[in-house]
Amino acid sequence: MKAMQFRIILLFLTSSLYLGCTKEASLEQETSGLKEEIAQRILIKTNAIRSSQGFAELLQDDEMDQLATLHSENMVTHDFFDHIDHEGNSPSERADKLNYNWSTIAENIGYVPWFETVTGCGDTRSAEAIADCVVEGWKNSPGHYANMIGNFKELGVGVAFTQDSTAYFTQVFRTR
Numbered sequence: 001m002k003a004m005q006f007r008i009i010l011l012f013l014t015s016s017l018y019l020g021c022t023k024e025a026s027l028e029q030e031t032s033g034l035k036e037e038i039a040q041r042i043l044i045k046t047n048a049i050r051s052s053q054g055f056a057e058l059l060q061d062d063e064m065d066q067l068a069t070l071h072s073e074n075m076v077t078h079d080f081f082d083h084i085d086h087e088g089n090s091p092s093e094r095a096d097k098l099n100y101n102w103s104t105i106a107e108n109i110g111y112v113p114w115f116e117t118v119t120g121c122g123d124t125r126s127a128e129a130i131a132d133c134v135v136e137g138w139k140n141s142p143g144h145y146a147n148m149i150g151n152f153k154e155l156g157v158g159v160a161f162t163q164d165s166t167a168y169f170t171q172v173f174r175t176r
Helices: 002-052 062-077 091-097 127-139 142-148
Strands: 104-113 154-161 166-175
Touching: 002 127, 002 142, 002 154, 002 166, 062 091, 062 104, 062 154, 062 166, 091 104, 091 166, 104 127, 104 142, 127 142, 127 166, 142 166
Parallel strands: none
Antiparallel strands: 104 166, 154 166
């Protein structure tokens, strides 16, 4: 009888672990897809601003996406909000460490809660709405806006979420 109870408990634990891993993997895939959608919308919105001012559109760049994503993830993981990372590196130093070529590089950062009511933005619980919110914030900030319409060729966007659903954003602009 004890052996049978043990097998039932073991089977239950194995099933629970499998289901738990499946739920986590599914949530991770869903979050990853959301981050990619938000990043794409940020690129589109940034290019719309550039086009409206007569500037050429920026090209999406995988290296800059990776650089931007690493910085957003680091801001979440190490609980800071700055262009200088937790190790004291600037955007250009981070690019150099990854052997990414550049002649000009700049960075915008921001964060927006994934909430029903965000002052100045309203409900940010969709990819479109949260991308609108952060891009409008950058557009209304002279330094960030200067980067958005600056003499750059490529753009990378990174998005990371905190446990309490605040999204951290990084845009990295580059010309080689």
